[in-house]
Amino acid sequence: MNHEAAGGSADERQYIFERNLLSLSRYDPELCSRLTVSESTRGCYKILESRAGIPVPAVVDPSGKSHPLHSIVDPVREGSRLISTLEDEGFLVFLGLGGGYHIEAALGQRNIRHLLIIDYNIHSMTELLASKDYVPIFNDSRVRLMIDPSPETVEQYILDRYKPVLFGGIRVMPLRTRVEFDQQNFAETVEAIKKAVDGVSADYSVQAFFGKRWLSNILRNIHNAEGRQELFPGIKRAAVIAAGPSLEAQLPELHENRKNLFILAADTAIPVLVSAGITPDAAVSIDCQHISYYHFMGGIPRDMPLFLDIASPPLLSSLSGNVRFFSSGHPLARYVSRHWRSLPAIDTSGGNVTYAAVSLADYLGASEIFLYGADFSYPRGKTYARGTYIYPYFDIRQNRFSPEESLFSAFLYRNTSLEKTAAGDSWYYETPTLRMYRERLEAKALRMAARLKSVPGMGAPVRPVRSAPEVPGGNSIHTFAAGPARMSAGEFLDHYREAVLALPPITGEIAGNLSLLPESGLEILLTLLPAGAAMKRRHPDWDTERLFSAVKQETDGIIRRITAPRG
Structure with missing residues (x-):
């Protein structure tokens, strides 16, 4: 033939x-x-x-x-x-x-x-x-x-x-x-796909664990974010305080430079600073889990500014009389900013509170940011600086069968991917997650107008390549403030609930071609995806239509409980 x-x-x-x-x-x-x-x-x-x-x-x-x-x-x-x-x-x-x-x-x-x-x-x-x-x-x-x-x-x-x-x-x-x-073009394409999928998969894994909690926290924080906020002025030189073990040895230097720095503490570092007689000028918290409350159990000054992700546990907003909410990357947080009240957008894509604190300092216009306690590793096998929440937490849980040392050891070695690295006459453990956190911060340092300098410690060194601002004149001063609310918190929650319930069934056809949804419907659906990921983790056999029907019911229930008359 x-x-x-x-x-x-x-x-x-x-x-x-x-x-x-x-x-x-x-x-x-x-x-x-x-x-x-x-x-x-x-x-x-x-x-x-x-x-x-x-x-x-x-x-x-x-x-x-x-x-x-x-x-x-x-x-x-x-x-x-x-x-x-x-x-x-x-x-x-x-x-x-x-x-x-x-x-x-x-x-x-x-x-x-x-x-x-x-x-x-x-x-x-x-x-x-x-x-x-x-x-x-x-x-x-x-x-x-x-x-x-x-x-x-x-x-x-x-x-x-x-x-x-x-x-x-x-x-x-x-x-x-x-x-x-055409091997070269397709090889580059495959590498680009792999890079994108790695990023999506990492985000999805986090959504699968925290998606429902994010949804609930954001909706419950709407009333907390309704009050009037004064402008928060910009800053010039900042010290971002993380809670790595190196912080203990760095405290004297921080004391010495205290008057020349705006001290911005990661929530984990608050008890260390307070016990050392250093009151932070402000603190940042982004964890949606209730365990973040442990960082505040020693108390904080009532008037100390507390910058909270809108997805933080609602309880945290009661701990300070000067709470400042911001929007991170959650689609519902962005929806809140677009349709209810514009919240400052802070980059939290690094996945940890130290990254978020650096982002906030840069947002506020700092020309220099000094990093304390940012080990991104476990120096000599130690996880946190003494004074952090984990010490009293393990102290009350120890007994003669499980002494405090064994609890710390179990906490460290729960990681199955520890990699030991020599550092002069010392050493530290590193994990893929901690390395990713450090590398994301290093990459961010190259994009910022502010200079980032990590104070030498015992952990994995943070190595920003650029040593001076690329922006002529350095960073510009920004103020931090939420915009005016377009309606009351209760009205917004009712409008959002109605929009969620008005979504058509999310069939396979719609899932495959989201353009079949009107723009407003697509925007609403995107706010539900993280909660959908969390439910899918618990119910892997559910199809798309059943899954999002359950997410809609869950959202409806949360808002009804929030807005129900109290009596």
């Missing part, structure tokens, strides 16, 4: 090409414009015919040899076999369009919610689109096509659109022959 087939007449090719462009134009007119001005006669592909009579695109190498992208026996069956290997992956990334037989097989699976196709060389893609009808693929609302994207574009696309709670897993499916002929 002659496996080489003609590509059709010029008129036929133009007709097929225009049909494909019409389908693509629904969601990517800019791509259609690029395709329209590209060439389709460079001979990048030949169309072969399989034994089943089905056209098979083949890459033409420089010697003129054809390399089919699919089986020349039965490409449809081959595509079905490939898709049958999927498990719970609902977000697929196809490297190479080819004849689309593997993609068509995926579209036949209802549990597959989103399909991203990535290919390179717009001229060769124009040839493909003029040789085969891809309309059934492009007409499916779950499909998106990228041609010649940069790695950064691919990474951002995954970060923006891949929501594990909606899609389940993600899988990259390379069309191997196609990938072999």
